[in-house]
Structure formats: structure tokens, C-alpha cells
Amino acid sequence: MALGWEDIRTEVLRRIEARHWAPGALIPTEEALAEELGCARTTVNRALRDLAAAGLLERRRKAGTRVALHPVRRARFDIPVTRLEIEGRGQSYAFHLIEERRAEPPAAVASLFRSPPGVPLLRLRGLHLADNRPALYEERWLDPAVLPEPAPDFRRISPNEWLVSHVPWTGGDIAFSAANACPEEADILGCAPGAALFVCERVTEAEGRPITSVRLLHAPGYRLRADL
Amino acid sequence: MALGWEDIRTEVLRRIEARHWAPGALIPTEEALAEELGCARTTVNRALRDLAAAGLLERRRKAGTRVALHPVRRARFDIPVTRLEIEGRGQSYAFHLIEERRAEPPAAVASLFRSPPGVPLLRLRGLHLADNRPALYEERWLDPAVLPEPAPDFRRISPNEWLVSHVPWTGGDIAFSAANACPEEADILGCAPGAALFVCERVTEAEGRPITSVRLLHAPGYRLRADL
């Protein structure tokens, strides 16, 4: 019959959901499950590893595998390039560069970049438009060392998109929050001052050093969906 | 020396980041890589599968493996039980039940639950407190069919926490957005009317049917962090 690892996962999941094994309880060893379900231990291992990665099981060597006491919901979502996200909704995309200049960053950003005082970074501000309406306003600091000669024309391609396809990144950090639009932001995004904006702050690193930090302000009405 | 699959992943990642293989380009087959790097194809397979799951590679049978053209950033975050999140910050936790009654849901919720008109759902509203200060206000609709007899005392345990540990869930949906606090919400959360609130809306399902839908309003200042 040939049971696949996904079948094993399904069966284990069924038992968890049916409270066949209570939360916090030990479940049989891989070997026992393999014998019971009629497959190799490798196959059980893969299924259990997958469920553990999903947060449903907790596994420790020697201690065994137990059903997670607090099934942490581990949500995942994709962060597409803004252009693709907008075009994916069937809208036309455009990017409007508001500002591009060298400037000394505020202390918080400077310490983040671990750059010595007096060294300017590249300051970029721009607006992403969907069907010619403001959709996303970005304020960015960028380490000019990553730019080639000649520098890309950010009036034609958004910094985000250029970075994604030209600079190898190795890590970073991302956080979401909500903020009231200040008058200038409201003006740029074409919304009322004080409107609640969905904010995404990102720091992108390469080889352990920050390359760029950006604050993305979404126009009112934006929703970020994730899968459980 | 014994190369582990994580070593292989690291090496492949290095080559991607070093633009050794350009975005969109085909990379060698598993077999070729296994021979070159001196390990079994299984090991290469695991490494490449992992990178593909992370969105860095695209793999298709027979077509081979290529470096993703648009390295979609796939972020993951854990959604802990609110109590654990607050206690994890070293603050004391408390839950205050504001309202519990049977009520007919608005049309949008009724259609979501696919419940016939006239059948009431359980309406719950409550406030999560961190160090006795409002942290999270929740408005929930709950299918009373999942409740045992006697029903749990939601003055003692928050609906969220009770559900997580007593009702097997199989899926759901989650979305984040921002909203201005209406006067009542501002009063409950102890913030200014109109303040930008971070909103989390969740629908939880079991066996394909919605069990509960909830709108979570975080007090101003909340940040949701994720890992890239």
C-alpha cells in the first residue's frame, strides 16, 4: 500500500485533534509508531519533525515526543515585492521618488548601522502607487557602500525592488505596528491626519551588518493576511 | 569530516549570495552537487528542500533547481497565548470579562459561521491586563456547540486560553490591520479616542467549520515581531 510521510502526519494529527493523546502527553516512540503504522522509522521521523516544526509537537532527545501544551500558532506569510503585490491585485503599479540625498542619520539609525558619526547614509523617501492612488509610503536609510557605480536610478526602480534583486541579503528583522498619520504623512498618502496606518519596519542585513532600514506606511485599509 | 545537511545548505546559500549562481539560473543537479561536495544525494536533497521551503530556490522535477528570481521573503512568527506573551515580558497578567451573553450575530458573522438566522451565538468581550493596565481588548463570537456542560467560567480563564487547550482546531485564518480607536474602545483600553490600534482578526475552524471569530485590539505601542 505504501504509506507516505504525509499519511503518517495526517494520522498523527488526527490523533492529536481527537485528543487520543492529551496535550502534554508523551506519544509513542518513532520506532513503536513505525511498527504500528507499518512503515520505516525514517518516515515517522519526517512526519513528526514536520508537526514539530508546525508547533504541534515538542521533541527532545531521550525525553521523547509530546503533544504541545500550548499549541503555539506559528503563522507564516510571504512578503512580496510591493510591485508584485499590487499587480497581483490587478492594479497598475507606479513608484514616485520623493527624496534622495546623503544625510547624517539620527542617532538611533546610526547606532543600528554601527556607522561612525559624521558619515552620511543615503536617505530615500518614496511613494508606491496602485492605480495612481497612494498605497505605500516608504522612508529608508541605505548604506551607500552597497551601491554600484553608477548608482541605480531610483526614479525608475523602487529601492526595495532594486535591493531584492541586486544585493544578497542574509538576514534581518521585521516588525509590524500601528501609528497615527502625522500631517505630512497624511498629505503624502492622501488620507486624513491621524488616520490609523499599518506600519512595517524592516532592517535587512548582509554578512551581519545592516544594509538598509525602512519604515513602510500603508494607506488606510491595508490588511496583512497570513496562513496558520 | 562528515558533512551535515546544514553544512550543505550553508555552502549552497553562500554560492547564491555570492552570485555564483545568478537569480533565475539553474544550479547543478542533486547528484552532481553530492559528488562535488562529497556526500549522499539524500543530504543534498534535504538541504535544497530546506532552501526551497525558505523561498530561495525553486524546484521542479526534471526541470531542475533554480535560484528564485524574486526571493520572496517568507516571514514566520509565533502567536502565543496572550497570557504567556505578557508573562514572558515579566508583567503580571489578568483577564477581565466585560460581557458574556447569547446574541444573534450580525449578518457578516452569521454567514461566516454558516449558522441559520435566529440561532444565537455566544458573544464575549473581555480585556487582557498587563500589570493591571489594559493591553488587549477582545470581541469574540463563539459557537456555543463547542462548550461543555457546565460551561467554563470565562471570568477565571480567558476564552482564548480555554479554547486553545480544550478545543481541537484544524485551521483558520488570521489578518492584521490598523484602526482608529472608537470612543468606547478608547475608554476600555484607556487611550485617546482615535489612537491607532494594532488589530488582529482571527477565525478558527475545526473540521471545516468556524468555531470562533475574534477581533483583538492591542493597546497603543504594541509591536509584532517576526523572523525572516
Added chain:
DNA sequence: GGTTCCATTATGTGCACACAAATTACGATC
């Protein structure tokens, strides 16, 4: 009683092999 050490045990992972599944490339046929 407490500390150290070690055997036991469950998971983690590598390997060689086999076959399955998908998709492409190519050749045969019309």
C-alpha cells in the same frame, strides 16, 4: 544526602539503494 559518572534510550542524521512521479525533449506519425 549530595555529587559525579555512566549506561540507557529516544531522537537526529548520514548513506546506499530503489522506485515513483513529473515534466521535458525528442522522435514518430499524420
Added chain:
DNA sequence: GATCGTAATTTGTGTGCACATAATGGAACC
């Protein structure tokens, strides 16, 4: 030239085995 069928290729996965690694529990010892 277009269409169809088939073979070749690449990834996907199962199996049995071996050994590595970590954590546990208890024995030995002070």
C-alpha cells in the same frame, strides 16, 4: 508543420542500516 506518444532526466520519497547526540535516571562514591 502540428500533434501525439514515449523515453530520458530530475526531483520526491521509502527502507534498512549505522552511528551521533543529547538527556535521563540511577549507581557508585564521597
